[in-house]
Amino acid sequence: MGTLVFNFEDLDGDNAAQALSRYFQGAGEQVVQTTVDPQIRTSSDIVYKTIDITFADGQKLTLLVKESGDIFSVLLNGKALPLKAQDDQEAAMAEMVKAMDDGRAAFQEALTKTQAVVPTTIRMAAPKVESVLKARLASLNEEIDLAKKELESDA
Template sequence: MAEKNLVFDFFNLSNKDAAIKKASRYFLRAGATVASVDVLPTVKRLAGVEYREVQFGFADSQTVLVGVTATGDVGQVKLNSKALPIKAQDDHVAAISEIVGAMDRGRKRFQAALTRVKVALPPSIRTAAPKIEQELRERIAVVDEAIEGAKQRVVVLEAQVAQAA
């Protein structure tokens, strides 16, 4: 009989952990493609319980954050930074199916929220617009000076014509 529960190695937790690889396979079987797995190096403490976080990133940009306790059990699951209560806590395969179901149900809302997020361009990306604008302003100033010079010349010529007549 296949093992249904995953036991994580809390003290040697890495991307190469057997439980993380199994979890990735279970996610794939449930219909979610795991694009990345990150093990956060810090140990956190919540209500006196120490835990480490494993983040699964999926092809549709959704993330699942799993809090692994010191005993190797899953203590907390967050889907897109929101706590997700799991009904099948004793059967990790069923729990992963639950998580994938929640991802499928919230996918449309999540994608809509992603489209509303405004991303600022990094300062290293620059456009030529300010330089072009400055150059055009300089050209306009030169043309305005030429027009003023021509108007003054017209006034002088009109005065000469008036004196000659």
């Protein structure tokens, strides 16, 4: 698969995104989206850019790439992922894929437990429909009572 060393200046182009997508697809992971943040960031005197990779199963990898082109930090689904093979990017990528595979069941289970938040702009019609139906039921019951009284008075 070749050694993946990023050129910091060229990260804004599609080359890095395509190389990452090819590598992960070759490792059996389906990449849905790759985004390279063009903003240069600094933390503890380390200058870096971030690359976000989203996979078909919903997992997300965030790679922090230094000016030298090395990946110095990896976040898997928002949590730090320590890598043993920091000097060998291909081995580091294999570690990332293994971590994704190992945590896939737990990640999917956590996704099923999250509840969808209904936006406040969406209004539910059920309470209004219920009150309309109750009013209609009450008027029908009154009409039935009137009909019964009419029948009794005719008899």
